[in-house]
Amino acid sequence: MANVVIMDHPLIQHKIGLIRRKETGTKDFRQTIGEIAMLICYEATRDLKLEDVEIETPICKTMAKELRGKKMAIVPILRAGLGMVDGMLSLIPAARVGHIGLYRDPDTLKPVEYYCKLPADCAEREVFVVDPMLATGGSSVAAIRMLKEKGCRNIHFMCIIAAPEGIEAMQEEHPDVDIYVGALDEKLNDHGYIVPGLGDAGDRIFGTK
Numbered sequence: 001m002a003n004v005v006i007m008d009h010p011l012i013q014h015k016i017g018l019i020r021r022k023e024t025g026t027k028d029f030r031q032t033i034g035e036i037a038m039l040i041c042y043e044a045t046r047d048l049k050l051e052d053v054e055i056e057t058p059i060c061k062t063m064a065k066e067l068r069g070k071k072m073a074i075v076p077i078l079r080a081g082l083g084m085v086d087g088m089l090s091l092i093p094a095a096r097v098g099h100i101g102l103y104r105d106p107d108t109l110k111p112v113e114y115y116c117k118l119p120a121d122c123a124e125r126e127v128f129v130v131d132p133m134l135a136t137g138g139s140s141v142a143a144i145r146m147l148k149e150k151g152c153r154n155i156h157f158m159c160i161i162a163a164p165e166g167i168e169a170m171q172e173e174h175p176d177v178d179i180y181v182g183a184l185d186e187k188l189n190d191h192g193y194i195v196p197g198l199g200d201a202g203d204r205i206f207g208t209k
Contacts, residue, residue, distance in 0.1 A: 001078075004167060004179045005043070011040050016160065016183050020198045026207035033132060033205060034087035036160050036182055041088045044128065044158055044180040074127040077143050078115060080202035084130040084158070098122060098131075100146060102139040104192070111142040116149055123151030123189055132201040134162035134181070135194050137169030144174050160201075164196045 007013070019029055027095055051068035054061060060181045072092055076082050078101040085097060101115025119125065130141055134157075144155055157170065160182040185194045193199070203209035 001167065001171065002018070003175065003177065005182065006044060006181045006184050007040060009039060009043065012036060012182055015039070019160075019204075020196065022199070024204075025039045026204065029070070029204045030083060030206075033083040033160065033201070035083035036087070037130065037158070038087035038090055040158055040160070040180055040182055041091050041128070044156060046179075048126075071121075071125045073098055073119050073122050073127045074084070074146065075100055075118065075122075075127055075129045075143070077131040077139055080133065080205060081129075083132060083201070083205040084160075088128065088130070095128075096122070096125065098127075100143045102142055104136075104139060111139040113142065113146070116146060118147075118150060122147070123153070125152075126154045126156070127152050128158055129153065130154050130158045132160045132205075133194060133197070134159040134166035134179075135168070135188055136163075136192055137166035137173075141169055141173045144170075144177055156180065161194055161197060163188045 015032050018024060019032050028177040042194055049068045050065045052063050053066045055064045074085055074088050074095050075098040076085050078099055089095060096119035102111040102113055105112055115148035127147060131140060134140055140157060147155055156178045158180045162181045162184050165188050187195050189195050
């Protein structure tokens, strides 16, 4: 699949197994979501460009590597995407954080926008849109469309678990966006939930069900 990277790192796969378990409590679920996000972020930023800079160590001057080019922004899709932000900021603490609020209409399964707040210079940044679950793809497609309408062009999408239907929708609507996936599951059920999945990520992160 073009522009789709499915993680095969043993630690990522192990931790996804932990959050799939129905007996995993809110505290452990939330913590592990952050750890998985950090590990996926590590892989997703592998191709960031570097430049040589001169520094001075306690011993002498030398050349070191430094990130070059565009600054970064993390844009979680509310509310479940918030669970991935801290893990990513532990690797890229200088990143700005925007928020896009979308919810899925339970009857139509279509996304409904209710909030959008982005860094003022978001269009100049390399943007990582994050949501633990890529199910129908409706929310992710809509969020990325919103970003493009605001001038963002260098966009990546990160999720922990995806369904084939969501991948297909993203590739059809946004073939220019790289997609980083922790695990690709079997399908969606009649209610639009990923199978085998892990249930409602937002409820499990925040303990609301």
